[in-house]
Amino acid sequence: MAAKQYNLFRYFISRRMKNNAIPMVDICSVTGLGSSEIMVRRFSEYLGEHTNLCHLHRHTFYHLLFFTRGAGTHTIDFEHFPVHRNQIYFMVPGQVHVWQFDDAPEGFIVNFSPSFFESFLLRPDYLETFPFFDGVARIIDLPPSAGVEGQLEELLNHSPGRPDVLRVLLLRLFQTVETYVKPVPRLPVGHYNYLILKNLRKLIDQHFLTLHRPSEYARMLYITPNHLNALCKEHLGLQAGELIRSRIALEAKRLLINFGMSISEIAYALHFNDNSYFTKFFKKQTGLTPEEFRKQHQ
Template identity: 55%
Template structure:
């Protein structure tokens, strides 16, 4: 699955027994039996959903570690780095789908990005299902597994409809929870800021650049971030740059100079100082530690 220093990217066609390049649906216990090497750090070229119904241990997404427990669902977008460390028997459901799986079905190509759990922030992508949602969501996954096993011409559309139902039910719950804490307009502004950072963090490094794109003042943006995220707007941008630096150090066999150039730093020494200041170790040390 790759050499040392180069953490592999897994494609659906490498995982799917039926060699379907757009969708894979499976019970998690049987998926683990076939793909047991996936406990090693890797990333996917597809969306990855994992609902645990049984098991314990830990799951690491983009260098943040979460305890595994029943009735917990993980949402991952392409490119995120993750690894598992399970204890005992684990089961649930896994659904992998390509970035194009919904494109022919929905007019809005960015529709999935509107869900908070698909924003690429690890802490938003792990959700403990409340009691009232547990059985309805499990029933939906059972239906998805059932349709995937049939040779029906409409099975993929049925799976798309059921997956959208899963997303909407969970988003309704998470939005209601966040909505009570963050007024609607501010919530939308913050979400848009995070999406803009994700798109432009290499070229735009200053909060004022994003404030301009959002038609608000830098002070307003900063106050919003501090109040609702607990960090400044500058830290949001910086954290995104650091996350990409970590991903590149772990995932690609690039030199530190190449990484610094790709991340738009003036020179290698400035990138090394920046990384050490906020991570506490140099890029080289981080790379060695992650092997």
């Protein structure tokens, strides 16, 4: 295919991706109070007003939900979790999720924008130091003695006209929940290797469509590919190439549930020039062919 024709084809594929994209929910559309930075609600009321959010969607904001009652399934980035009392989960902007409840759920929901803490904290990456804001699907089961329900009740009843108090209460909640997260070895924040791995994840998110080799990311990070792989293996338990392939597979899943795009169009959108190679790649990553994955989510 000539370069001009190929680029034109890519353009139309990108348009199809946008037209069939998973709905992106902005915080202004769910606060209902004119606020563009934070919303704290009882979950039953929120769900009653936003029934469309029972369908697959993603957010431009941070999101947490604590269940005081409920049963069913919650799916985050295509990982399924059973819903039950005293369970809390956190999501970062861009993650895809959907609920399927077996009975009427209750609890507390908090949505806040990425800018909510910007003027309050000296370190803009402070939220990333909490293990549940790393972009990995994670559900945390809490004992009643944790006191999280009481803290959320206090957040709910506090005046939205005093946002700094809301920020303090929310940070206290994060610190409480963190004590119940199973500790894992982590690099000190600000450590040189911590910054490398943090920047690697950001670069992969930005370039995974076009850059597939660890050496390309190592070059942007000004280190050798061997050094990059050693860091990933030591601190993440994965090779750098596995991180890249995992991100491509996640995007493939997100596109496959957009039924307006064919498998071939999705393969080209992800820069696989050979449809059979895309199928082979996807099955190796997920254990399913693209067609089988799509049928599961029909």
